[in-house]
Amino acid sequence: MSLRTSRSRSLRRAASGGVTPLGLTRAYLGRRAWAPLVLAVAGGAFWVEVAKWALARERPHLFPSPVREAGYSFPSGHAEISLALVLSLYLLLGVSQPRGNRFGPAFWVLALGLPWAFLVGLSRLYLQVHYPSDVLGGWALAVAWTLWVWRWTPSRF
Template identity: 40%
Template sequence: MTARSSLSALTRRVETATLLALILVAGGIWAFFALASEMLEGELHAFDETVLLALRTPGDPTDPIGGPRLEVAMRDLTALGGAVILTLITACVVFYLLLARQRGAALLLALTIAGGSLVSTLFKMGFDRPRPDLVPHGTEVLTASFPSGHSMMAAVTYLTLAVMLARAERARRIKVFYLVVAMVVTMLVGVSRVYLGVHWPSDVLAGWALGAAWALGVWLIARALERRGQIEPEKGS
């Protein structure tokens, strides 16, 4: 294969990846607003109640399934989506990127997480959905319910962190590992919010959709900045 044909094949792969990411971003945004529309019309109430009660002992909505140990584990998992933990982890990764001389990536990461937090807060204030009152809350809550801030910020933070760390890593298997861990942690945080009774399932689905779209958008921005020489090139690309 000639150098020209190799370059052409690489360009096609890059364009395909970019197009796929754009489609997924659009799909995530569409899913979020579709859920928001259904929520405002009350169409999700039956679904939300069914899922929430499925995680409780039949006939006793005050008792989560799985026993006390599972409830403690869910409280531990939900903390992974809290503001303090996410800020601490983000600060550590920003510092790592600075040490790795990835200053552009570090700045993009910091702005991404701060922007995601602002968007989450604004949507919560705008929709102002009450928290579930069907079951007792398993942990303290202070804000509105839609979208789930823990779920959205877990997606925004962990997926974006995975993207930034993957850019600084040459080995493909390590890149995949970062992304898989980020997705698993994001899912566990969302599930814990429903299990603890502090969010309706649709709150979590909306948070995941918007958070994933945000993280994918950051990946696209990083690629665009890389082409312009405004951010460090991805290793192994």
């Protein structure tokens, strides 16, 4: 599989998975400060593809799988994008909500988003398209990249 095909597939996945949350966030917050969210999700998808190309780890073939995924397995792009989206929404909404609003939108993003991201990771294992380390690697990349983006970009947008 070529890097170009893999990269375009990754960008399509990031765009399709992120359109609804991005639209809802923009409607809620207006135009302020949502560029780091886009950078965290799209940039994370880019780094997943770079890592897959550089490491070239084959997908598991332990049992007959109901799904056939093309490309390499490490790290899991689904796991990375889902957690990067949840963390970015949390950081974006947490910065914008007043102090003392304990059960505001940021709380609900974590309360609903973290189990969703966890289930996305489990689904990749259930479908036998990733090893557990692929999913953990995707989550680790999501945390590292998202925190880096939010550490270095808020003052620029």
